[in-house]
Amino acid sequence: MSDQHSQPHGYYTGDIHNQFVEEHYDPKNKSVIWRTFWILLFITIFEVAIAFAPIAHGILVVTFIVLTIVKAYFIVAFFMHLKHEKISFAYTIILPFILIVYLIGMALAEGSFLNLWDRLFQ
Amino acid sequence: MAAEATMTQETSSSTMWNGGRSPFNVSWGKMMMWFFLVSDAFTFSSLIIAYGTMRHRFAEIWPKANDVFTHFPFFEGHMPLAYVGLMTFILIMSSVTMVLAVDAGHRRDNKGVAVWLFLTIIGGFMFLGSQAWEWYHFIHGTETGAYLTSDGQVYKDAGNAYHLHHLNPPAGALVSPDHKIISDKATIDAIKGSSEHIHGANLTHNEYGHPLFADFFFFITGFHGFHVFSGVIINIIIWLNVLSGVYARRGHYEHIEKTGLYWHFVDLVWVFVFTFFYLV
Numbered sequence: 001m002s003d004q005h006s007q008p009h010g011y012y013t014g015d016i017h018n019q020f021v022e023e024h025y026d027p028k029n030k031s032v033i034w035r036t037f038w039i040l041l042f043i044t045i046f047e048v049a050i051a052f053a054p055i056a057h058g059i060l061v062v063t064f065i066v067l068t069i070v071k072a073y074f075i076v077a078f079f080m081h082l083k084h085e086k087i088s089f090a091y092t093i094i095l096p097f098i099l100i101v102y103l104i105g106m107a108l109a110e111g112s113f114l115n116l117w118d119r120l121f122q
Numbered sequence: 123m124a125a126e127a128t129m130t131q132e133t134s135s136s137t138m139w140n141g142g143r144s145p146f147n148v149s150w151g152k153m154m155m156w157f158f159l160v161s162d163a164f165t166f167s168s169l170i171i172a173y174g175t176m177r178h179r180f181a182e183i184w185p186k187a188n189d190v191f192t193h194f195p196f197f198e199g200h201m202p203l204a205y206v207g208l209m210t211f212i213l214i215m216s217s218v219t220m221v222l223a224v225d226a227g228h229r230r231d232n233k234g235v236a237v238w239l240f241l242t243i244i245g246g247f248m249f250l251g252s253q254a255w256e257w258y259h260f261i262h263g264t265e266t267g268a269y270l271t272s273d274g275q276v277y278k279d280a281g282n283a284y285h286l287h288h289l290n291p292p293a294g295a296l297v298s299p300d301h302k303i304i305s306d307k308a309t310i311d312a313i314k315g316s317s318e319h320i321h322g323a324n325l326t327h328n329e330y331g332h333p334l335f336a337d338f339f340f341f342i343t344g345f346h347g348f349h350v351f352s353g354v355i356i357n358i359i360i361w362l363n364v365l366s367g368v369y370a371r372r373g374h375y376e377h378i379e380k381t382g383l384y385w386h387f388v389d390l391v392w393v394f395v396f397t398f399f400y401l402v
Contacts, residue, residue, distance in 0.1 A: 089153075
């Protein structure tokens with residue numbers, strides 16, 4: 001009985017390779033899928049539409065990056081179902097990407113430095 | 123109600139990490155697929171970050187993707203972003219059919235899984251075909267091409283009205299690597315006489331600008347395309363299993379979920395490639 005409490009979304013088959021199986025089908029799943037689809041489609045159309053609008057380049061770049069992260073969130077959370085996994089598992093997947101943020105900072109600074117170097121000494 | 127919730131929490135915290143079960147409440151196969159995808163995401167991140175680094179280094183002469191990818195099948199003229207927008211739509215759509223296949227699996231609907239998985243495979247082939255078309259046009263280049271000097275500078279021919287759209291240079295003029303119009307006859311002849319006439323792009327030269335742009339384009343979209351190709355092959359294998367009733371006999375469709383994770387990841391990577399290669 002307590003097993004059922006700690007595993008609210010399914011049961012174990014006993015097969016080591018396929019231990020866990022979804023048990024309860026939630027009829028709301030389908031509407032979540034289509035809602036996610038419309039959000040992704042709308043954001044993509046919006047991105048293409050504003051690409052040629054007379055907006056300052058810096059603002060456009062920030063907008064595109066924010067919208068990309070929003071799209072990534074919807075794909076990972078709802079298509080890949082990470083939102084419905086245990087929170088400890090979600091953190092295990094997401095937190096390593098702090099290293100990527102660190103690498104972006106270092107690598108782009110290096111690129112800008114080399115640009116300056118080339119201009120000063122060539 | 124509150125007492126029951128507390129009890130549940132106690133049960134899970136005291137027994138979840140004692141062995142004999144997955145403390146993450148996720149199967150071995152699914153967890154390993156997630157860990158593989160994390161490592162794969164690191165690879166793609168490194169590639170895109172390397173692209174960004176070189177783009178910052180050569181900021182002044184870096185080609186704008188909007189000036190390079192301007193074609194659309196069966197339509198003439200200057201249509202930047204339209205085709206890659208369509209490719210993005212195809213991939214998002216195939217992600218939706220994949221997640222519907224997973225959903226049908228949760229309902230133990232074997233026929234539904236087969237149909238949705240088949241549509242996902244079709245979407246994958248459509249995307250691969252689109253990418254082949256994009257590569258063909260990039261490699262083939264424009265009719266007028268560009269002039270590559272011995273020190274590696276690319277002077278574009280103004281005849282490419284669509285590809286130099288925003289500059290609007292006069293006919294016969296050249297455009298320098300840092301986007302300045304050269305209309306002086308003597309200078310033009312000197313550049314043409316001392317340089318190589320090139321068309322399109324490959325790993326050593328690129329008529330649209332810096333050769334690294336072409337290298338990164340081939341490497342990143344190629345690596346992504348290879349992932350799509352692998353995904354299509356895996357989907358076909360899984361689809362044949364569905365048709366022969368393997369998962370119906372097994373009693374669950376977890377395999378579809380694992381394949382689905384991979385397929386969504388391919389879509390996720392494209393979202394980033396679309397932004398950093400085409401939009402920004």
